[in-house]
Amino acid sequence: MPPGVGEWHKQEFIFELKAGDVHCEILFRALDTPDDVRKVLSLELTGAYINEGREVPKAILDMIGGRVVVEEVMLRGKPGNGPVNVPPGAKA
Numbered sequence: 023m024p025p026g027v028g029e030w031h032k033q034e035f036i037f038e039l040k041a042g043d044v045h046c047e048i049l050f051r052a053l054d055t056p057d058d059v060r061k062v063l064s065l066e067l068t069g070a071y072i073n074e075g076r077e078v079p080k081a082i083l084d085m086i087g088g089r090v091v092v093e094e095v096m097l098r099g100k101p102g103n104g105p106v107n108v109p110p111g112a113k114a
Contacts, residue, residue, distance in 0.1 A: 053082045065089045 032037040039046040056079045
């Protein structure tokens with residue numbers, strides 16, 4: 023990553039990307055158990071990428087889908103087809 027493009031906030035596990043007029047926060051969250059759904063309750067997301075989607079409980083996938091602020095959310099299908107990108111074979 024080029025210097026000056028962003029800043030890593032270690033305590034919050036957030037990467038803050040700043041490039042020109044673009045300001046983007048990338049949140050890194052462990053979502054391994056159904057109890058982790060509380061970590062996404064108050065979020066308002068533009069998009070989401072779920073790594074190792076097979077390991078993420080369906081309740082969390084559903085909650086993340088409900089947090090993405092767009093007209094339509096695609097939780098299945100080919101990678102990159104929607105704002106919530108769940109790899110093929112996930113539990114959704």
